[in-house]
């Protein structure tokens with residue numbers, strides 16, 4: 001898998017021209033990459049080229065990038081670790097933004113209540129490790145979810161009966177108008193695997209309420225959760241986690257398994273024999289293989305039970321070809 005070259009101005013015919021490229025390089029310097037294969041930036045290891053990928057390290061850079069893209073009417077999309085994302089093989093016409101550096105730091109306010117504040121680009125496993133070292137409990141359920149803080153807030157990530165909704169205190173959001181807004185828990189419209197925010201809003205930071213515990217207690221819970229994940233999830237293959245949302249009072253995995261689709265393959269994609277709500281990339285899967293399997297699962301479950309499975313993963317891109 002090649003590393004996307006920084007700063008190079010490629011020749012592929014896309015919707016951004018030389019002037020746009022120069023402007024992006026001016027804002028994010030070497031963080032601007034052009035014609036990037038996105039497969040290496042998603043946990044599915046699938047995805048065509050993005051016209052550009054901007055690694056943004058500072059809030060001011062993020063604000064300038066977003067303002068520029070909005071002004072120039074260029075489509076953009078924020079990517080965390082790409083762990084709930086399917087990018088079609090036709091690629092993404094526009095700019096993908098990934099936050100890191102100062103936008104992926106972490107701090108604690110232990111004065112009154114133990115609260116942890118983390119940048120939207122921080123990986124969840126780094127957040128959990130930090131909390132374990134400090135003896136801060138409450139976020140253990142996030143261990144093993146291979147996303148970022150921003151992605152977890154946007155998706156209301158959850159596991160083992162807990163969700164981000166239950167632990168978030170406030171978030172800082174950058175609006176497409178370039179305004180930085182703080183939103184408190186009571187103002188946030190969370191639902192199952194979703195947070196309703198105005199389109200193109202970016203979660204820049206989030207504060208979580210923790211509970212002071214011993215380091216041993218936190219570490220024990222973390223290890224237990226990791227063990228349970230390993231036993232039930234096909235972690236040996238690239239995937240995007242659960243493909244479908246669980247229907248009310250049921251599990252998408254159970255329904256797909258009952259439909260007899262465990263182990264079903266299309267091209268390089270396979271419905272996991274270990275967990276039927278996971279589609280795994282066995283090597284050379286294309287987005288269309290995954291989409292075909294998704295269609296098959298949806299159709300079979302509907303025929304068998306009348307239940308229509310709703311997609312949990314986010315699917316983007318693909319205009320350049322019919323993937």
Ligand SMILES: Cc1cc2nc3c(=O)[nH]c(=O)nc-3n(C[C@H](O)[C@H](O)[C@H](O)COP(=O)(O)OP(=O)(O)OC[C@H]3O[C@@H](n4cnc5c(N)ncnc54)[C@H](O)[C@@H]3O)c2cc1C
Pocket residue numbers: 043077078079080081082083084085120121144145146147148149150151152153154155156157158159201202203204233235239240241242314
């Ligand atoms: C092996 C495996 C296990 C998983 N287990 C779980 C699980 O137990 N529970 C669970 O809930 N999920 C699970 N997932 C799915 C996924 O990890 C989560 O949904 C995660 O929260 C996505 O975070 P991300 O940073 O990778 O977001 P991405 O996949 O990059 O993006 C997902 C969505 O979030 C948006 N987004 C990302 N960052 C931001 C931001 N800063 N501001 C605004 N929007 C943003 C994107 O635009 C996109 O719409 C699993 C995935 C895998 C591969």
